[in-house]
Amino acid sequence: MSHFDLVVRSGLLVGHDQVVAADLGVRDGRVAAVGTGLAGADEEVDASGLWVLPGLVDPHVHLRDPGMTDKEDFGTGTAAAAVGGVTTVLDMPNTIPPVATPALLAEKRDRVAPKAHVDFGLYGLLDQESSAAMAGFAAQGAAGVKLFMGQTTGDNPCPDDGAIFAGLRAAGAAGLVVGVHAENNPLLQRLAAELRAAGRTDPHAHLESRPSVVEAEAVQRVLALASVTDAHVHIHHLSSADGLAAFRRARRAGARASCEALVAHLLLDERAYEEHGNLVKLNPPIRARADVDALRAALLGGEVDCVATDHAPHTAVEQAEVDVWRAHGGFIGVETLLPLLLTQVAAGWLGACQLVRLTSLGPARIWGLYPRKGHLGLGADADLVLVDPAREATVRPELLHSKHPVTPFAGWPLVGAPVATYLRGRLVARDGALVGRPTGRFVAPARLAGLLAGERTRA
Ligand SMILES: [Zn+2]
Known part of the structure; x- marks a missing residue:
């Protein structure tokens, strides 16, 4: 009789604070042992020369399902995640319809679950009307609620400060993380109108319409409003030195807040507008x-809590739009997250343990998924990524799994690649290809697990 369902032998287990050479034993989908010479397994995988990472948690993706499945759907988006070593995604609510009520969250969960190749959480929407829905969102196991202070895909109207305050207060009482897109909408609209009136249609005008004060003011305002509530505010995609400064001031003053940097903001600067246009x-x-540079320094200084992708697919035709005001915001990223960050580790400015802290433990903690996710300790879900740290490649769009694999990282050299991904002990991707049928499950923050009426997904 075997003791383990799976033993991953002789890998280097990379955690947020240490690297250990050991075997890892899996039983019933969970990490059951870490040690040397583990014996008695139904299946063995030789990981010598490889790193074993806890599966990545990308807390910021837009899989466009339902309503915009010409751009992406839950099947293709989570396939991209699985192949890329991302075993949990948190999906944003600006779908069609937007996830504005707890009933719509439940509907979306039931609709997308059968297509999910990785585990997933779902955000509800904090809008002008939804403060009364916060307890309901929490009861449905929402990962959090998203507050769009500035315009973006879906054009969901931005709530006014009164509604923001009411939403923060209600979300705090319900124990929900409030994820914030922090940009001052009237200001960016005004500046965009001025640039448009001046005849500008070029890609760089987008940056000029959203200078850092647009972000910094919104960061400061939402954290000021939150400071007299119990809300945990998570600032998504913090992008500017001024925004960081505003965040730092508030956190030093005691704000209950976390922040995220995007791969794109860490790896691209304004020269990208010339090369890639809109x-x-x-x-x-x-x-x-x-x-x-300020964002990287803050990340290395421990001020950034997680790194996400803001995976935001559009069709290839939409991505080719030349008029900046008609162009869509965002691009894909979930499948290239880990390879691009491994390349930064190889380049020497980012550490392997830092990578794990920023892409696995950090997000798992913020969204209440720890201790189930985010580490390789006993009892954790056996979400594993086997990484060949020396494998060299280039980003090849035709090998990516999104519906429209258009990325500014095409052709970028890579050092380090995920070679196998396990979801709760089961192989879901190997060497760039998906394995098996979708087995992803809905995950809710741990503090709510006891309140949920069983696991409302397929076994
Ligand atoms: Zn986003």
Whole structure:
């Protein structure tokens, strides 16, 4: 009789604070042992020469399902995640319809679950009307609620400060993380109108319409409003030195807040507008080199809590739009997240343990998925990524799994690649290809697990 369902032998287990050479034993989908010479397994995988990472948690994706499945759907988006070593995604609510009520969240969950190749959480929407829905969102196991302070895909109207305050207060009482797209909408609309009136249609005008004060003011305002509530505010895609400064001031004053940096904001600067045009239009925008450097310094200084992708697919036709005001914001990223960050590790400015802290443990903690996710300790879900740290490649769009694999990272050299991904002990991707049928499950923050009426997904 075997002791383990799976033993991953002789890998280097990379955690957020240490690297250990050991075998890892899996039983019933969970990490059951870490040690040397583990014996008695139904299946063995030789991981010598490989790193074993806890599966990545990307807390910011837009899989466009339902309503915009010409851009992406839950099947293709989570296939891209699985192949890329991302075993949990948190999907944003600006779908059609937007996830504005707890009933719509439940509907979306039941609709997308059968297509999910990785585990997933779902955000509800904090809008002008939804403060009364916060307890309901929590009861449905929402990962959090998203507050769009500035315009973006879906054009969901931005709530006014009164509604923001009411939403923060209600979300705090319900124990929901409030994820914030922090941009001052009237200001960016005004500046865009001025640039448009001046005849500008070029990609760089997007950055000029959203200077860093647009972000910094919104960061400061939402954290000021939240400071007299119990809400945990998570600032998504913090992008500027001024925005960071505003965040830092509030956190030093005691704000209950976390922040995220995007791969795109860490790896691209404003020169990208010349090379890629509106493909790199992003909200908040790709910025000047000084902002990129400030973001990297804050990340290395421990001030950034997680790194996400803001995976935001559009069709290839949409991504080719030349008029900046008609172009869509965002581009894909979930499948290239890990390879691009491994390449930064190889380049020497990012550490392997930092990578795990920023892409696995950090997000798992913020969204209440720890201790089930985010580490390789006993009892954790056996979400594993086997990485060949020396494998060299280039980003090849034709090998990606999104519906429209258009990325500004095409052709970028890579050092380090995920070679196998396990979801709760089961192989879901190997060597760039998907394995098996969708087995992803809905995940809710741990503090709510006891309140949920069983696991409302397929076994
Ligand atoms: Zn987003």
